[in-house]
Amino acid sequence: MKKIIVAISLVLVNFAYSQERKVAKANEEYNNYAYIDAIKIYEKVAEKGYSDPEMFKKIGNSYYFNAELEKAGRWYAKLFEITSDVEPEYFYRYSQCLKNLEDYALANEYLDKFSKASSDSRGLRYTQNKEYLGGIQKTSQRYKIEDAGINTEYSDYGGSFYEDKFVFTTARDTGGVAKVVHKWTNQAFSKLYTATLTSEGFLVDPELFSKNLTSKFNESTAVFTKDGNTVYFTRNNYLKGKKGTNSEDIVLLKLYKATKVDGDWKNIEELPFNSNEYNTAHPALSPDDKTLYFASDMPGTIGLSDIFKVTINPDGSFGTPVNLGDQVNTEGRETFPFVSDSNEFYFASDGHLGLGGLDIFAFKINDDNSFTNILNVGSPVNSPFDDFCYSINNETRAGFFSSNRDGGKGYDDIYKFKEEIPLVFNAKQSIEGLVIEDETQKVIPNASVILFDENMNQIGTTFTDENGNYHFDNLNSETKYYIRVQSSDYEVKELGIITDKGNGKTYVKIPFTKKVQKVKVGSDLAKAFKIEIIYFDLDKSNIRPDAAVDLAKIVEVLKENPTMKIEVRSHTDSRQTEEYNLKLSERRSKSTMKWMVKNGISPDRITAKGFGESQLVNGCKDGVDCTEEQHQANRRSEFVITAL
Incomplete structure (x- = not known):
């Protein structure tokens, strides 16, 4: 913390000492994840003229981690007014805040700063696709959305289809004598509720899902096996009346499993890959119930949280969790996975290029377990705010998502949607074009053309025909490739391209430069x-x-x-x-x-x-x-x- 040097009067000395004590108290609250309490103290100090980069970072972060991006942006702006010597992450966070205000031009300027100051994959994604907003526009306007019907002034989000009902998460007061409040957000701890689905797709008659699954801490994000007899859900580290903490005395999140016995949920047990030292949360199941997906910050995580998968063995035991890799996970947050019955995989991320906050993205899992290209599902589902917890009925193409966007009733709200135009996942592209001499523009036959993937693995080779043409088939859309052209009389030419969106072809004309330049008197x-x-x-x-x-x-x-x-x-x-x-x-x-x-x-x-x-x-x-x-x-x- 920056010290204040005062030599004018005892009053000023006392002022500085008082403010530093308050900042120290706020730092303690901040480090204990009590962000709302920290904000109050930091802001009171700042209002009295106390200015410090670290304090501005923490005020901004306190709002940022609570998804109040407009307020976070004000404090990050104050930070940049007094210094530009910051960790690159703050350029990225400020860009997210600017997107929340729909100031995409300035947001992209800070993404530029971020990409130049860091080797982070989020910056690389931006430099490779600076026209990302146009791509999002192409996937937008495919949905009709409405309020789901059961939102309150508190946080309501999630959830999962279960029989003829929908199980969701809520922080609404359950009516107890003493309402337990979560220090992070100053809201009541969340519980699992259930609501009935009407024929029009609205939710009605919300009520507590199960007393047996309700503790004095957080429960959230449940998912059910196809037979309806097993549930996986998220809860704070709490089982059989005992609270567990990590080495810093913080209660983290764990995944739990329960089975239905005589119509009620019993046999609650935590999953074996949980730990007191990291979070596991937000489960999702594959269509065959043989794979469990979840979010975690366990060792091996690329960013703040990644999506992992783990095999569920026939005897009910579990394999070893596997990170989905850097095609899906970034240095930011990837969370809230959902898998449809046709293996469409949806997740929320603030690391992939989006409209602001968490956006919802999708890809399809192929039969060989490879992934298609990742698509932003577009607006109006995505917005400049946090959008997450997407779930869809594979047959009706109706479902729900959650958002903290303006115009809602509470902190987070659940919205119903109808997908009217489907995403095209398995779009295939061809790359074709012409190789020419750059000076004369004449075509070059029999030149070697080699195709590489984004990791520079060779995936194809061909030669130009007598007219200088070449082509490669069966490639992914919106994917980075490299083309290398070689011929004995010319300099080697290599360039990177990103294939177009959807089905079709990407045309690339490649100019070739002669190794030996013929010059004469008068040549320039x-x-x-x-x-x-x-x-x-x-x-x-x-x-x-x-x-x-x-x-x-x-x-x-x-x-x-x-x-x-x-x-x-x-x-x-x-x-x-x-x-x-x-x-x-x-x-x-x-x-x-x-x-x-x-x-x-x-x-x-x-x-x-x-x-x-x-x-x-x-x-x-x-x-x-x-x-x-x-x-x-x-x-x-x-x-x-x-x-x-």
């Missing part, structure tokens, strides 16, 4: 090496570092060809007077020559000349309205061969 080496501009700062003639990279190429050509001589020709655009531009171009051509001499080229092999605005390559002369791009075409340098 700048064109041979695609040097468009040697950049100078405004009204300056010194060589900048970025320009030096291109000049080094020309120097190496001259060293390899000791009889070659060149003339450096510098040009300007038409802005400013002719006399000014002529002098400026002469200074820049001479500065370029001087740099090359300094780097080993004899001065008798180089001449320098400035042409000002006398040789414009387009019509952008005085009095003509041109774009910046058109003016830039005239601000060029040439390296013309005068002798070989």
Whole structure:
């Protein structure tokens, strides 16, 4: 914590000491996950003018972890006002807060900062798909959504279909004499409730699901086997009247199992892969009841929480949990899995590219247990707020999801939906295109074209036909691939692409550069090496570092060809007077020559000349309205061969 140095009066000393004591108290509350209490103390201190980056982080985090992103964003903004020296994660969190305000332009600026400051996969996903909002738009407007009918002012979310009912989680008061309050959110601890499904798909008549499954701590997110006789559910670390804590004396979440005996739930037991030291929560079952999926932060987790799977053996024992891998899991939160009867896998994530907060994503599990590409289910199910706990009836395509979006009744609310247009999971793409010589644009036959996946594993090879065409079939949509083109007379060319969405083809024209460039007196080496501009700062003639990279190429050509001589020709655009531009171009051509001499080229092999605005390559002369791009075409340098 940043100390306050005061030497003015005893009053100020006492003020600083008082504020630091309050911050220390807030830190204690914060570290105990009592975020609501921490917020109150931190904000009172901040309102009195106490400013500290660590405090602003913690206020922001306190709201962020409670999904109050607009408030979190205000404090992250204050953090960035006083320092930019922060962990990259804060760029990401602030971008999520900005998405909550639908300020996607600024959110993407902070995603840019995040991707440059970190090797995190979330940043890589963004740099590979900066047009992600357009992709989400394509999967949007497929649903009709409505309030489910049983929401309260408290948190209501989940849940699972069970017989002709729906079992969900709620923090509504159960009517006890002393309402137990959870320190994290200052809401009542959650219980499992059940509601009846009407023919219109609404929920009615909510009531406590089972007294036997109700403890004095949290119960949530239940899932049932197909025969209805086994339930898996989430509860705080509490069994048979005993509370369990981790090494920091914190009660975490565990998965439990119960079976139905004589119409009631009994034989409650915790699952064997639970631990006092990490969370396991939010179970989901495969259609055959042989695989249990869940969220956890156990060892081997990539992010804040990952989705795992574990085999349920015929004798009821369990295998070893397996992380679903980095195709699904990110450094953020992946949680609340659900698997439909047709093996459609839905989950909530704030690590994949979305509209803000937790978004709901989906993929399909293939027969060989591989996954299709992951799709954002789009709006109106997803929003700039937290959207999660998606469940769907495979036959009716109706279901429920939860959200803390504006316009609801409580902290979280349950919404019913009808999917009117299905997602296309097994979309296949072909990659096809043309290989051409970049200078002449002529097609190149018999060039080797090799295809790699995003991990640079070779997955296909072919050769261009007599017309320079190539193609690869049966590829995934919206997937990263690399193409490498090789031919004896040309430089190796490699580029990364992302296939288009849906079924179809992705067309890629590949320009090929000759290894050996044929030049003659009068040839411009700048064109041979695609040097468009040697950049100078405004009204300056010194060589900048970025320009030096291109000049080094020309120097190496001259060293390899000791009889070659060149003339450096510098040009300007038409802005400013002719006399000014002529002098400026002469200074820049001479500065370029001087740099090359300094780097080993004899001065008798180089001449320098400035042409000002006398040789414009387009019509952008005085009095003509041109774009910046058109003016830039005239601000060029040439390296013309005068002798070989």
